[in-house]
Amino acid sequence: MKERENKKDIFKSSFAKSGFTFIAAIILMAALRNPYYVGILIFLGINIIITIGLSLLMGYAGQISLGQAAFFGIGAYTSGVLTVKLGMPLFVSFPLSLLMTVAIAFLVGLPTLRLKGHYLAMATLGLGEIVFIVFNELLSLTGGPSGFGNIPLIRFFGFELDNDYKYFVFVWAIVALILYFSLNLVNSRVGRALKAIHKAEKESATMGINTSRLKLYIFALSAGFASIAGFLYAHYVTFLSPGTFSLGFSIILVTMVAVGGMENIWGAIIGTTVLTVLPEYLRFFKDYDILIYGVMLMTIMLLRPEGLYGIKIPVKKLIRARN
Numbered sequence: 363m364k365e366r367e368n369k370k371d372i373f374k375s376s377f378a379k380s381g382f383t384f385i386a387a388i389i390l391m392a393a394l395r396n397p398y399y400v401g402i403l404i405f406l407g408i409n410i411i412i413t414i415g416l417s418l419l420m421g422y423a424g425q426i427s428l429g430q431a432a433f434f435g436i437g438a439y440t441s442g443v444l445t446v447k448l449g450m451p452l453f454v455s456f457p458l459s460l461l462m463t464v465a466i467a468f469l470v471g472l473p474t475l476r477l478k479g480h481y482l483a484m485a486t487l488g489l490g491e492i493v494f495i496v497f498n499e500l501l502s503l504t505g506g507p508s509g510f511g512n513i514p515l516i517r518f519f520g521f522e523l524d525n526d527y528k529y530f531v532f533v534w535a536i537v538a539l540i541l542y543f544s545l546n547l548v549n550s551r552v553g554r555a556l557k558a559i560h561k562a563e564k565e566s567a568t569m570g571i572n573t574s575r576l577k578l579y580i581f582a583l584s585a586g587f588a589s590i591a592g593f594l595y596a597h598y599v600t601f602l603s604p605g606t607f608s609l610g611f612s613i614i615l616v617t618m619v620a621v622g623g624m625e626n627i628w629g630a631i632i633g634t635t636v637l638t639v640l641p642e643y644l645r646f647f648k649d650y651d652i653l654i655y656g657v658m659l660m661t662i663m664l665l666r667p668e669g670l671y672g673i674k675i676p677v678k679k680l681i682r683a684r685n
Contacts, residue, residue: 400526401526402638402639402642403534404526404529404530404533404598405638406634406638407530407533407534407536407537407594408533408591408595408598409591409615409618409634409638410537410630410631410634410635411536411537411540411588411590411594412430412434412587412588412615413618413622413630413631413633413634414541414544414587414627414631415430415583415584415585415586415587415588416430416584416615416616416630417544417619417624417626417627417629417630418544418547418556418580418583418584418627419580419584420616420619420624421560421619421623421624421625421626421627421629421630422548422556422560422580423556423576423577423580424559424561425475425482425577425581426480426482426483426486426616427482427483427581427612428486428487428490428609428612428613429470429486429487429489429493429612430584430585430588430612430615430616431490431607431608431609431610431612431615432489432490432493432494433466433467433584433585433589433592434588434589434591434595434607434611435494435497435592435604435606435607436459436462436493436589437459437460437462437463437588437589437590437591437592437596438459438592438595438596438602438606438607439503439504439592439596440455440458440462440463440589441458441459441513441592441593442510442596442602443504444458444459445514446510446512446513446514447503452514452516452517453518455593456593459589459592459593460586460589463585463586463588463589463592464582464585466585467581467582467586468578468582470489471577471578471581471582472578474486475574475578475581487609487612490608490609490612491609493607494604494607494608494609498604504602504604505602505603506604507603508603509601509603509604510601510602511600512600513597513599513600513601513602514597514600515597515600533594536590536594540587540590541627541631544627545627548627556576558571559571559573559576614637617633617659618630618633618634618636618637618638619633619634620633620663620669621633621636621637621659621662621663621669621670622634622635622669622670622671623668623669623670623671625668625669626669629670632669632670632671633669633670636670640658
């Protein structure tokens with residue numbers, strides 16, 4: 363009985379948090395009513411989908427991956443090629459792109475997840491470089507360095523997402539669903555097993571946890587999230603080129619999770635928000651934007667190495683001081 367009650371509490375809590383996130387995003391969009399800022403929030407939602415998966419992999423399972431940009435690209439390019447080159451409808455291209463990405467993740471994960479620490483990071487880095495080279499060299503399908511366009515907009519039941527406001531609602535609804543699923547996952551037996559693997563993998567294996575299988579599943583799940591983000595990205599910008607899916611973007615994704623806090627999904631969301639929105643405001647500083655961005659990152663990592671999540675802001679004191 364107690365276990366059932368706990369599950370209900372977790373359900374309500376996760377549902378409330380993901381629902382609140384979606385509603386807050388809608389209110390923010392309504393407050394802005396500026397296509398430029400709404401576009402930034404769309405890219406933020408896409409990035410959050412990737413970093414939630416990366417948070418599960420790094421923060422909970424303790425596995426370092428520098429290949430998320432590759433999975434992001436596989437999802438984007440597979441759907442783009444299927445719709446543009448082969449004329450397939452979206453309801454076919456989406457599941458096929460997701461299946462392709464997850465299948466590759468399983469094939470790559472089987473040998474690489476036996477590695478640990480820096481060796482695993484180097485293996486996933488190699489994956490990212492291989493995928494990047496394929497995107498550049500497979501001219502007949504990907505268009506090579508020049509890329510290809512005319513990727514169709516998302517349409518379902520006769521309803522087309524033909525402006526940023528519609529696409530914003532669609533993207534953030536998916537963010538809320540993925541957040542809800544992930545919060546329930548980390549509060550389940552699987553989540554507790556992942557935390558145990560992170561803290562003491564050998565001891566977890568002796569307790570009966572199939573560590574290899576669980577790590578492989580989480581690796582594939584994080585790749586699946588990246589694939590969904592890639593699909594959303596491809597059918598929003600309607601143009602793809604390899605430069606978007608380089609090693610540099612994988613490093614940025616890892617940095618987002620680290621800055622926010624790796625041991626909590628909300629930390630990944632905070633870090634992603636900061637590092638997605640901040641560069642847009644730093645553009646006003648023109649030649650000094652990269653310098654300021656770097657200094658701010660260094661300051662955060664030096665003063666708050668565990669991440670921004672969990673910082674207590676003295677709201678009452680700030681209000682009193684202002685008064």
